[in-house]
Amino acid sequence: MKDIILKTQQVNKYFYEPQPFHVLKSIDLEVYRGEFLSLVGKSGCGKSTLMYVLSTMDTDFQGQLEINGDQLAGKKQNYLAKFRNEHIGFVFQFHFLLPEFTALQNVMLPALKLGKYSKKEVEKRAYEKLDMLGIKEHAGKLSSKLSGGQQQRVAIARALINDPVLIMGDEPTGNLDSQNSDNVFSIFKSLTRDFGQTIIAVTHDEEFASNTDRIIEMSDGEIIN
Amino acid sequence: MNLSLSIAKTHLLAKPKQTIVAMLGVTFGIGMFITMVSLMTGLNDFTEELTMSSTPDIRIYKDITQERPSILEEVNPDGINLVHHQKPKNESQKIRNAFQIAELLKADPEVLGAAPQLSSRVFYNYGPVQLNGVIAGVDILEEDKLFDIQSHMKEGNLQSLMVSTNGLIMGSGLARKLNAKLNDRVVVTTPGGFTITLNVVGIFQMGLGEIDNIKSYASIQTVQKILEKDPSYVTEISIKLIDLDQAKEKAKSIEATFGYKAEDWETANSTFLTGAIIRNIMTYSVAITLLIVAGFGIYNILNMTIFSKMKDIAILKATGFAAKDVRDIFIAQSLVIGIVGSLLGLIVGFVLAYMISLAPFDGGDFVSMDTMPVSFSPVFYIIGLVFGIATTGIAGYLPSRKAGKVDPIEILRGI
Numbered sequence: 109m110k111d112i113i114l115k116t117q118q119v120n121k122y123f124y125e126p127q128p129f130h131v132l133k134s135i136d137l138e139v140y141r142g143e144f145l146s147l148v149g150k151s152g153c154g155k156s157t158l159m160y161v162l163s164t165m166d167t168d169f170q171g172q173l174e175i176n177g178d179q180l181a182g183k184k185q186n187y188l189a190k191f192r193n194e195h196i197g198f199v200f201q202f203h204f205l206l207p208e209f210t211a212l213q214n215v216m217l218p219a220l221k222l223g224k225y226s227k228k229e230v231e232k233r234a235y236e237k238l239d240m241l242g243i244k245e246h247a248g249k250l251s252s253k254l255s256g257g258q259q260q261r262v263a264i265a266r267a268l269i270n271d272p273v274l275i276m277g278d279e280p281t282g283n284l285d286s287q288n289s290d291n292v293f294s295i296f297k298s299l300t301r302d303f304g305q306t307i308i309a310v311t312h313d314e315e316f317a318s319n320t321d322r323i324i325e326m327s328d329g330e331i332i333n
Numbered sequence: 334m335n336l337s338l339s340i341a342k343t344h345l346l347a348k349p350k351q352t353i354v355a356m357l358g359v360t361f362g363i364g365m366f367i368t369m370v371s372l373m374t375g376l377n378d379f380t381e382e383l384t385m386s387s388t389p390d391i392r393i394y395k396d397i398t399q400e401r402p403s404i405l406e407e408v409n410p411d412g413i414n415l416v417h418h419q420k421p422k423n424e425s426q427k428i429r430n431a432f433q434i435a436e437l438l439k440a441d442p443e444v445l446g447a448a449p450q451l452s453s454r455v456f457y458n459y460g461p462v463q464l465n466g467v468i469a470g471v472d473i474l475e476e477d478k479l480f481d482i483q484s485h486m487k488e489g490n491l492q493s494l495m496v497s498t499n500g501l502i503m504g505s506g507l508a509r510k511l512n513a514k515l516n517d518r519v520v521v522t523t524p525g526g527f528t529i530t531l532n533v534v535g536i537f538q539m540g541l542g543e544i545d546n547i548k549s550y551a552s553i554q555t556v557q558k559i560l561e562k563d564p565s566y567v568t569e570i571s572i573k574l575i576d577l578d579q580a581k582e583k584a585k586s587i588e589a590t591f592g593y594k595a596e597d598w599e600t601a602n603s604t605f606l607t608g609a610i611i612r613n614i615m616t617y618s619v620a621i622t623l624l625i626v627a628g629f630g631i632y633n634i635l636n637m638t639i640f641s642k643m644k645d646i647a648i649l650k651a652t653g654f655a656a657k658d659v660r661d662i663f664i665a666q667s668l669v670i671g672i673v674g675s676l677l678g679l680i681v682g683f684v685l686a687y688m689i690s691l692a693p694f695d696g697g698d699f700v701s702m703d704t705m706p707v708s709f710s711p712v713f714y715i716i717g718l719v720f721g722i723a724t725t726g727i728a729g730y731l732p733s734r735k736a737g738k739v740d741p742i743e744i745l746r747g748i
Contacts, residue, residue: 156746160742160745160746163651165650165651165741165742165745166742185655185656186655186656186657189650189653189654189655189656189658190653190655191653192651192652192653193652193653193654194653197652198648198651198652200648200745204644204645204647204648204745205648206645206648206649207645208343208344208346208347209343213343217336217340217649217652218652218653220336221336221652221653221654221658222653266652278745
């Protein structure tokens with residue numbers, strides 16, 4: 109029996125500016141623990157919007173959202189921020205590291221925010237994550253001084269620092285060359301296989317998508333496949 | 334909060350130039366405030382002390398210019414009377430039983446001292462030149478208790494006024510004009526035409542030109558003699574109180590008890606006090622303006638910082654930082670700028686004030702001083718610190734609140 113980690117029921121969302129527009133139409137979705145899921149579709153089909161709803165950052169929708177057994181629709185922003193901190197990791201297309209901080213500090217920040225471990229332990233864990241991603245030797249560098257591929261791996265390490273149940277990626281390989289892209293993909297794959305983490309990635313890259321466990325294709329705000 | 338603070342620190346250190354410029358705005362504002370208020374208060378205190386050292390807290394005298402009912406009204410109280418431009422009566426300015434009144438006042442626990450005295454306008458003759466002046470007949474020991482003349486003596490001593498019959502203690506400015514030295518003789522003429530030769534037994538300097546240039550002290554008997562009056566003739570009583578601020582109340586009750594006009598120091602020096610208030614208003618308004626300008630500087634810099642950090646804010650929020658955490662980061666930055674800037678400002682202000690207090694300054698004939706009087710009261714430093722931190726706190730809060738409200742999706746999608 110597969111364990112359901114994320115579940116939506118009848119999620120609807122509208123944009124009102126500039127014109128009323130029905131972006132997400134009655135989305136029902138179930139994601140299982142340890143699954144590597146890719147979300148594909150043409151530009152404007154609503155896949156990014158769906159991802160932001162799933163990520164709890166976008167609260168302006170109707171319907172039910174349940175992650176890890178927690179009902180999240182209608183919860184307060186502060187509660188959701190704490191929830192994201194603990195249970196969801198993010199990897200974005202443009203890596204979005206804080207440029208004034210070192211790679212290590214960037215990885216440590218969400219864990220320091222969580223406050224579950226002491227600073228020493230957080231540092232040790234951050235080193236482990238960086239080591240796992242093969243960029244331990246760059247830990248002390250300012251993140252703005254790293255190459256694109258290195259930055260993306262630091263961002264993945266940051267997403268992993270709190271051992272989230274769910275990792276979300278918005279075009280996680282969109283900005284990388286094929287070698288780095290393959291690299292990131294194999295890291296994701298091993299996370300789901302070996303650590304039982306769930307990954308939902310929005311992507312345009314068909315090759316990337318075809319190698320994932322399940323592909324969800326969207327069109328005009330509906331899941332068509 | 335701790336984490337927000339360390340992020341704020343990293344932000345501040347990442348752009349040292351911008352941080353320093355923002356701090357200098359506050360430093361300059363607070364520094365100027367401290368300097369100005371120190372100098373202004375120093376001047377105010379100095380003049381106040383001078384004035385207070387030469388005016389009694391309460392002065393009792395007979396007010397002969399007071400309006401009185403015309404004789405016509407006394408005779409015909411119910412009629413329609415018209416008396417045009419009535420002159421005062423030719424009354425003596427004498428306070429009856431002045432010595433007894435002084436004794437009664439001295440017994441009052443609120444009164445530090447009471448000194449009966451009389452004074453007269455006189456001409457000091459210097460060869461063919463006659464100089465206008467005032468001669469005060471006083472009990473010099475009582476007067477010393479009230480105005481601390483002893484410490485203002487430049488030559489001679491107080492006691493010699495009591496032993497010599499025709500002694501005179503002269504203001505330093507007057508002595509200079511008359512070219513009179515200790516033990517010189519000075520010829521004095523009263524408006525009534527009486528001429529007497531007096532011995533200069535001492536020279537004092539109160540530090541205020543309007544006193545040093547015209548006033549001399551003699552014994553009560555000497556002045557009574559040159560005015561050709563009887564030994565009980567006294568025209569005023571000077572009173573010093575233990576608590577200066579009670580003067581207004583006390584003057585009223587004295588007036589009611591003894592029936593003579595009692596004037597308190599605030600009424601006597603109202604022009605001076607108004608001047609002090611206006612100077613204070615100006616000081617504070619200039620300082621507040623400087624601080625508001627510094628506040629706008631911080632507001633602008635923080636707004637720019639937040640605008641350039643939109644992506645960072647979005648990612649912080651995505652990874653679980655709440656609106657409050659983000660707000661704290663930027664408030665912490667403005668407070669650090671405010672606190673460090675203000676402390677530097679206090680130091681700058683102190684150094685400037687100290688340098689001003691060393692600079693030579695000649696008060697001329699009007700007041701005797703060598704350097705600018707500067708006040709180093711710690712109250713101003715506390716006000717400056719509180720002001721500086723409050724201004725930067727408010728200037729930082731508004732943009733910080735905006736940063737807390739940033740919607741991460743808008744930023745993340747926008748790329």
